[in-house]
Amino acid sequence: MQVGILGPVEAHSPDGRIAVGGPRPRTLLALLAIRVGEIVPLDRLVDELYGSTPPADAANALQGQVSRLRRALGDASLIEFHPAGYRLALPEREVDAHRFAALAADGRRALEQGDPQAAESLLSEALRLWRGPALADVALDGHATRLEQQRSAALGSLVAARIRLGKADVAQVQDLVRQNPLDERLRGYLMQALNQQGRQAEALQAFEDARAVLADELGTDPSPELRAVHLQVLRGQTHRELPAQLTTFVGRQEELRRIAALTSRLVTLTGPGGAGKTRLALQAAGPGAIFVDLAPAKDVAAATLQALGLKETVLEPEDRLTLALRERSALLILDNCEHLVVQAARLAGHLLSTCPSLRILATSREALGITGETLCPVPPLDPEQSVALFADRARLVNPAFVLDRHTTDICRELDGLPLAIELAAARTRTLTTEEIADRLNDRFRLLTKGNRAAAPRHQTLRAVVEWSWDLLSVQERDLAACLATFSGGATLEAVEVVCGHDVEVLDALVDKSLVEASDGRYRMLETIREFCSQHKRVDAAHAAYFHDLARRADPELRQRDQVRWFARLTAEHANLMQAVAWAAEHEPERALRLVSDLSWYWYVKGSRNEVLGTAEKLLSVVEEETTERYAILLALAAPERVQAVLTRLEGPITQPFVLIAWAMLTGPPDPGAPRTPLQDEVEHSDDPWIQGLIGFSNSYTGWAARGNRELAIEQSREALRRFQDLGERWGAAQVLDVLANLTQDPVEALALTDEALRVVAELGAKEELAEFRQRRGDRLLDLDEAAAERDYLQALEQATQAGLAATRALANAGLARIAWRRGDPARAEELLRDAQRELGFGWMHTAAKQQVDEVLEELLRSRGA
Structure with a gap:
């Protein structure tokens, strides 16, 4: 059953339209539909049905009308009786007025969130529910007026959405203005619509008409908002709308809350390429923001003029922008500042000092570096958001896609980097998630098919990282390549010793979002690390540094400060394992000593199984010897052979793991057995x-x-x-x-x-x-x-x-x-x-x-x- 009140009152069953009856049954149905699902009090129904002259037995008369309406609807259960009144037992969506209100609210919300495309779709669908004047054939003027006001507000929001999309219907806006001559918002929309069509003179005349009407009717001047639109028209401004987004926005709620809470007039979103800075900026900006894409630009001021729809004049571009923005309360998005960061910083500083109501939201792989700037890092997505993004994008190309355990592995391997996840998800059209996961060791070859409409630097994963690489100095590239050798990040000391660069160069890589700094360690996202490591490696110096660390740490692991040293080696675990593996292949002698120096750390930490493969490989390439270090290698790689070495081993013992292996593998000594040199x-x-x-x-x-x-x-x-x-x-x-x-x-x-x-x-x-x-x-x-x-x-x-x-x-x-x-x-x-x-x-x-x-x-x- 569906009930319509946005026009003549009517009801429809699955079999077709229902003859509700005369004015009073229709009025009763309308009253119940207006508050569908709620109990409408008896006295209110009597007042609305009969006005100031109710019948002598109003309760019985009302009950008679209810009975007639029940018979007409063919289902008595649709109208429930309660001691306090009557209730129409239908879901709200079955009444057109309630369906309209929900769609209109969703449309306004989309408009407020900067999605005019969705707003237009939702508001158009809402307004198509109207069949004429609300409650056209019943005498419920108060309710009809309220519904018509809702309709007018939805029409205004629809016009706003179409103006932002650059396709407003001037005739429709003129008709709304005629119906609501004192609505300044609609007057402003009319001026903008005319201006968008190149009818500047008519837009200026529309302002004069508004001024005259307001003076005659209300004795007031136009509002500051309407005057701001007038100023835009005078300056020939038709600023570029925010780019419409073709996919849903996933995650980033914490970042959106932080941006909304910031009071700084300059906020810069920083992060590596592909982190989703642009999408986050567009989501956070809201309607009315001015979007400047600097990726293809060579001059920041010129690109900003173009985004504002301003022509260059004899004035300097900075002064022309000041003139356009000085009296406006506006948000300017400067997107992709990294390759023009000096220009962007200068323009931002100039505009913020000359335009007091202007705010700037910048995106860049490094900070602009001017006074008053607040940085908002855009980190990788967390695991839950990463999987949600992958699933959303995968279902666009493969509607039958189902999450599985490989999805989580893919997102983790791709560092939670949104662009990389989207590129991988696009592959689900032809590959299973297991096949994608297996190919991520060559991610730059795999993730090559992106959005053809995107900027070239966002079409492949390699292009994203190359964009950052090309912006580095020679020293920065050298350090980035060296740092990529570290599989587990690095301390400042390690960077300086292994890579030979000072902290200033390292800080520059942090500033440019190639390196993350946290808790005294410097790390690269795995995707960036893989790219940079193709340019240079310093494995020998890396192995030497971590061997020295292991040698210094080993005796400390059995002293009072052991917790700190265990924590230090644990933080370097990945690097230590990398050093052992590299040395086993290239410097077996160093590897043998390194295994010995790490044996106690591995034992206490329970990491012996992790090193088994490397130990077995090393055992196959070194000569047999009766030494402590060889006994340790055997205990790890071939424990069944270790006793033969232990019985010949004489000492001195420097590694306690030898004694633990002796106890674990051979047990308590037999009192009757010959004593060994090791026992003595x-x-x-x-x-x-x-x-x-x-x-x-x-x-x-x-x-x-x-x-x-x-x-x-x-x-x-x-x-x-x-x-x-x-x-x-x-x-x-x-x-x-x-x-x-x-x-x-x-x-x-x-x-x-x-x-x-x-x-x-x-x-x-x-x-x-x-x-x-x-x-x-x-x-x-x-x-x-x-x-x-x-x-x-x-x-x-x-x-x-x-x-x-x-x-x-x-x-x-x-x-x-x-x-x-x-x-x-x-x-x-x-x-x-x-x-x-x-x-x-x-x-x-x-x-x-x-x-x-x-x-x-x-x-x-x-x-x-």
């Missing part, structure tokens, strides 16, 4: 860290062998003191864990475990966090089963991330115990079988397998197997 070296070491490790090891193995708990606790506390004196958290955490095993107080055991977890969390030690969490589950199992289950699940997740099969197996064994206790032996056996399959080579795996097998045997015995 370790036991007689005067290194306090190694002394602490020996005390910790002796307490653990002595207790396991002899069961002397008091002696083990005494030795552990001495080891703990040594580590705490050093400020060494990893060693302290290991001893705390042993003490938790030794104590017979379960509450104390939990407290010690929690302290161990806290200490290794400071280091970000992934493996220990997983191991201690699993042991915490063991210690909770008989105290709080639900809490133990949570710890096991967390340990399982952490062990998976760290690649610890033994810890995963033990966590699954704990979960199997819980499943068994809860009466689910089948689930328990499944978890234990999974745990058995995970275990492999090494003493830790052997020890874990023993525990898993014991639980499984106990389970099978209980089931009678």
Whole structure:
């Protein structure tokens, strides 16, 4: 059912038009439709239907009219009775007046947001709903007047949209002026429409007509706004409208809010090419802004004159612009200033000082650098916005496009750069997202088909970056190419040492949006880095610098300042991995030393699996030797071969990872086996860290062998003191864990475990966090089963991330115990079988397998197997 009141009152069902009846049923239907979905009070309906002479029994008379209307509509449920009144039970969209109001509101909103094309479409659709004067055949003058006012306002907004599009209908505007002679806004639209058609004399006469009418009727002069339009016509101004956008605007809400909140008269949007600065400026500008595209220009003032529709005169262009803008409250968008940044800065400074009501919104890859400028960086899109943009653009070329996991990978690899994402999305017409993701290692070749109507520098990804590259000085290009060697960004010290350039050149690259500066590090977007790295690389100097850093950092990792040094190496993780990989291929001797110097960092951080491939490659090219560094390489790449080297190794020991690998892979020494030189070296070491490790090891193995708990606790506390004196958290955490095993107080055991977890969390030690969490589950199992289950699940997740099969197996064994206790032996056996399959080579795996097998045997015995 649909009801129309924008014209004669009528109703339509799916079968056609309905004969509503005489004036009173039509009036009643109109009254209910005006407030569709709401309860209209009985007394209001009586007043509107019968006026000042209602019948004696008005309530019954109203009820009779409702009954007639229900019969006419053919569905009594459409008009509901409530104690307070009657309600037309239809959605608002089924009444043309409400549909009109919604479309008109959307149109006005589009106009306010700077989209006259959408505004014209929405407002035209709204006005097409009118079939004549509102409520033409019923006596509801107040309601009709209100609706006609809404219609007039929508017509005015439609005219405004068409003026901004340069296609206003002069005759239509003249007709509106005749109907509303005192509406100055419509008078201004008429002047603008005439001026756009080159009828300047008529536009000036329209102003004089307005002046006369206002004086005669109201005794007032034209408003400042109307006088400003008059001044535009006098100066021959028909400024260029904002470019209409062909796609939806996605994201950037935070940036839009920031721009709206800024009070500076000069705001410059800065960011790399393809970041979406122009689109953001257009979205933020709103209606009436003056848009100047400087990309193809050679003279900023001349381009601005052209955008304003002004001809050059004997006046200097700057003075001509001042004359045009001095008395206007306007927003000037200077787009793509980077290649004319000096000219743009000079003109902006001149206009802002001579035109007090002028504001400027500039876009540039570097700041204009004048007093009063506020910078608004335009960063890459966040992951959610990136995916939304990709999906929106992909569906334009492939309506069946569906998001998948590769979409997120593509957006991440493209740094959230809007242009790159749009170019990639355009490829979904012929490629799957998986195929696009696989080809991003050659992104400049892949992303070559863009919008043919766009400026050439925005048609391909390479053109975008080349535009920035071409604007750099020789020194800036050299530093950009060198900096592109760094895969994980760089500190100022690294840039100066590896690249040989000072901070001024680096600052210039930051200013020009080629490099991002944050938290003392300098980074390039991956797209820019890939382009710049094609021009020059400094891999040897890069590897030498980071090898020196690793060598300096290694002893500090076992001292009081270890948290800071772990954080420093973590920040350089990508660069360190890059240096190792490059050295393994080009300088194997350096690579062998670098692997040794990084071994403790990798162990504590749980990064050994990450380096496996490089270690295996290095092992294949270096000669076998009985050295500490070769033993470390074997522990990483071929652990089954490391014991043969360890039994011949004599020392001195400088890398603790050798001792950890010895313990992990071979287990506690056999008291009956011949002593090795390494054992003698370790036991007689005067290194306090190694002394602490020996005390910790002796307490653990002595207790396991002899069961002397008091002696083990005494030795552990001495080891703990040594580590705490050093400020060494990893060693302290290991001893705390042993003490938790030794104590017979379960509450104390939990407290010690929690302290161990806290200490290794400071280091970000992934493996220990997983191991201690699993042991915490063991210690909770008989105290709080639900809490133990949570710890096991967390340990399982952490062990998976760290690649610890033994810890995963033990966590699954704990979960199997819980499943068994809860009466689910089948689930328990499944978890234990999974745990058995995970275990492999090494003493830790052997020890874990023993525990898993014991639980499984106990389970099978209980089931009678």
